[in-house]
Amino acid sequence: MAEVPAIEGGKPIREKPITVKPPVDLDEVIEVLSVIRDGALSMLRGSRVKMFEEEFARFIGVKHVIAVSSGTAALHVALKAMGVGPGDEVIVPPFTFVATATAVLHSNAVPVFADIDRETLNIDPASVEERVTERTKVIIPVHLCGLPAEMDEIMKIAKAHGLKVLEDAAQAIGAEYRGVKVGAIGDAGAFSFYQSKNITTGGEGGAITTNDDDLAEKARLIRHHGEPRWYHYILLGYNYRMTEMQAAFGLAQLRKVDKLNERRREIAKIYHEELSKVDCLILPHEPDHVRHAWHIYNVLLDLDKVRVSRDKFVEAVRRENVPISVAYPTVLYLEPLFREKIGHGRGCPWSCPFYGRNIEYKRGLCPNAEWVSERVFTLTTMPSLTDEEALDIARAVVKVAKYYMR
Secondary structure (H helix, E strand, O other): OOOOOHHHOOOOOOOOOOOOOOOOOHHHHHHHHHHHHHOOOEOOOOOHHHHHHHHHHHHHOOOEEEEEOOHHHHHHHHHHHOOOOOOOEEEEOOOOOOHHHHHHHHOOOEEEEOOEOOOOOOEOHHHHHHHOOOOEEEEOOEOHHHOOOOHHHHHHHHHHHOOEEEEEOOOOOOOEEOOEEOOOOOOEEEEEOEOOOOOOOOEOOEEEEEOOHHHHHHHHHHHEOOOOEOOEOOOOOOEOEOEHHHHHHHHHHHOOHHHHHHHHHHHHHHHHHHHOOOOOEEOOOOOOOEEOOOOEEEEEEOOOOEOOOHHHHHHHHHOOOOOOEOOOOOOHHHOHHHHOOOOOEOOEOOOOOOOOOOOOOOOOOOHHHHHHHOOEEEEEOOOOOOHHHHHHHHHHHHHHHHHHEO
């Protein structure tokens, strides 16, 4: 007989909840304190941002890195540097964090949603091909959860139609596709260093990677008010600069990124071994031609084999005092921002006279993404987890799964 979950009156797996924290130690403290001691806190005065850019460029294997204040800023800057603006379309997946699509809106362009593959959860190249129009300018494949998208096919489509490719690698620091690190395959890559990512620059931060000299030059200008020299402005820019303390924190993290990623792999292996014990769960996998970064561990609940919804299942696991979340509970185009075309207001950018097309965001647009969003739940792979904590998380999922299986 299956063990009774805590939500049904049973005893939880753990007495106290697991606290998930970024892996931070004395290395980060020393680097940040050195910045405070020197007194140069802005990248306009110090040297740490430049050092971080150089080290991250070597790590990814690109000529240029432009450090910015967040992953969202990285996407926005890259799109603007690619010349995206009014009247343009950018193809994105709907099963991703909202910044992938809102960066398009920030660029006064229109996001066009292509469906995903149910197995990889990444954008489906066949759907991308179907969505290309004369307005398309850029494709943004997301390397979701740390699993690289099928870049060969995406680059082939882009070349055939004269399009740019911006890799959203926010969740995939250190991931590889056919031996090449993501962020070095498309025309540019965008990374996030938010506190949950594979490395962090102290809670927030981002970077653009590219081998394109012109794109890099434009990105640097856009990052800093479009200002090539003091009080001289040649294009519309922003203050998206990374701080010296962020960069110092990031340098300490970057120097142990391989160790941190290996720990995430170990945690993913623990999950896989434990969760394989029940057949109502569809587990992620790692194709032979990629190296997964395991930013998070997304699982699909087979609703035909359980007696509860995904949301009830997730709440039951949470009551076992273990961390669990849902990334992502809905597809982006069904959110009011897109469905009601709120955007910048007054229908912009969809009503822009440079656009001239009618696009609808409605249920059924990307059936695979909708199917996945009803079934997915997410387990943390934060390197600070102990083996016992990872086992308890997996055991809680298995316990709840066994109880609610048909």
